[in-house]
Amino acid sequence: MAKKTVKFVCQNCGYESPKWMGKCPQCSQWNQMVEEAETPKRRGFFLHPEPGNETKAAPITSIESKEEKRTKVDFGELNRVLGGGIVAGSLVLIGGDPGIGKSTLLLQVSSQLAKHGLNVLYISGEESAKQTKLRADRLNIHTDHLYVLPETDLSVIQQAIDELNPGFVVIDSIQTIYHPEIQSAPGSVSQVRETTAQLMRTAKTKNVAIFIVGHVTKEGSIAGPRVLEHMVDTVLYFEGERHNAYRILRAVKNRFGSTNEIAILEMKESGLEEVQNPSEIFLEERTKGAAGSTVVASIEGTRPVLVEIQALLAPTFFNMPRRMASGIDYNRVTLIMAVLEKRAGLLIQNQDAYLKVAGGLKVDEPAVDLAVAVSVASSFRDKPTNADDCIIGEVGLTGEVRRVSRIEQRVQEAAKLGFRRAIIPKNNMGGWTPPKEIQVIGVSTIQEALEAALGG
Known part of the structure; x- marks a missing residue:
């Protein structure tokens, strides 16, 4: 029987070491090294695979440029933050404090897209289907094109995406999803990195827009490895005081639009509503x-x-x-x-x-x-x-x-x-x-x- 090899991974920055250390030498954080099983290296994937075609270098002048297909939602502020709408095949990360309204925002966006005839798959890794239905009832959401799947196994989620072929997918949240081939616990650096890479491949190959919710640390940054923010196309931060009605949605990275755009939203009993003139x-x-x-x-x-x-x-x-x-x-x-x-x-x-x-x-x-x-x-x-x-x-x-x-x-x-x-x-x-x-x-x-x- 082959000997099981292990490694120690910093849960803050992703630094790997063959032995345990109290202080991470890369980010200088204490007590962040966690033991994880070594997984065999797998071959990389193409983001835009074309059967029968090999990837070759080409002059930039010979590459065809075209406008990305965008889907607009009823929130004009969100459209502007995203650069004009949701881009098909994009992977968007949204982070914020607990209870700030991330799930509420994405459920409302899912409802708006479903009303336009798109099939929307809402993956809930933190709530049951009944809990999601209770929130939908409070937000007055009733549409047959919105599908809810309470699941954390990435293979089951992938199968549901293949069967339903949705135009829009929400993962709530990425820290609860686990890859069955990875031995470490959900939310660890290895799990977050692998699940995000798999979701990115799905988004690019099936041309489906995927929103993933990320937890934040006490410092206000997205929990997990920094590579998570590098992998996605857009990073949004949902900010605001929990006891204040106003929320700020800020784009800190956007491959399809301007960065540092903000949207002002107001939290009400019926959900979030956009503020047209934030200066007032x-x-x-x-x-x-x-x-x-x-x-x-x-x-x-x-x-x-x-x-x-x-x-x-x-x-x-x-x-x-x-x-x-x-x-x-x-x-x-x-x-x-x-x-x-x-x-x-x-x-x-x-x-x-x-x-x-x-x-x-x-x-x-x-x-x-x-x-x-x-x-x-x-x-x-x-x-x-x-x-x-x-x-x-x-x-x-x-x-x-x-x-x-x-x-x-x-x-x-x-x-x-x-x-x-x-x-x-x-x-x-x-x-x-x-x-x-x-x-x-x-x-x-x-x-x-x-x-x-x-x-x-």
Whole structure:
């Protein structure tokens, strides 16, 4: 009898070792090495096999390019995030915190596709068929083209896909599916890698769109090996607070469209509903005439979104003042506060500082720098900002205000929502015509911006 060989695999990054180690040498995580049985290497597969034809190198000019066939759903926001609809033969990974609404979203999308005459197969590895039916009843889903299969064995799932030949498949979730030829437990690195590879082959060979749900770790990334995100065509993150009604669907990878596109959805008793104008949602509860509040036009994917930046400064009682930021990078906040102290003469080293992006949105582009600086200065001086101002610009370490991209779209979005003034970098002033209903003020330094926004 052949000796059984084993290996130890890191459940965080997929690193393999012939012996157990307490700390993974690749990702530096502790207690992540799990024993798994060695499986024989199998021959790879072609993603687009054609019987009788061998794959050969060809000049790129001789390859025929054509538009991918897309299927649109009733959620216009989801169509935009995916680049114009669901591409046939694509493999889409969607991740999010437990209870955020991933299963609800995909069940609603499945229903919309089924109503258009497509056969949809919903694989539930975490719930029974009755539990899925209860959710469908709550969402008022009643269609004969939606099939539910509570199964975790990949071979049974593959057989069901072959028999039904659906146009759309949902796997909920990938961590519960296991390949019968792999000895390790479901959810392990080997299982996730092999099952995803098999599903990718099915999607490409049968030209069927497959959505797979992935669990996330406490750090917010997809659980399992990083190769999982590299294998799929699109990666979507479903974000939001569980106690907040609004959800953000963000594309972080998309081979068929733009990345960093976002869709705003609202969770209601009847399911998720799309928000047509997210800027109004983020600004509807804004208090006018409040110190420490500014509005910035941030670009999310291909469209501008107006969000409110809030800052609160208070004298500290500690040797080291506290700095906290929600929805914006902490390092960016500390950098801007250092620039304010050095270049604008604000003595804020003895102040606790708390910054927040209202509405739960996360912004990470440089164009929000100037709005953060004005918010901090407004709270420190206890001087309210003008409620009709929109502030846009990147701040450099020498106190200069640098140009940002797509300024015309940002200013037009501000004008559309009734803002009367836009404070922007002076280098962005030329080459375009601002709307007549908004006054555009160009500034070149952070001192000029504070003068324009706060009067000094």
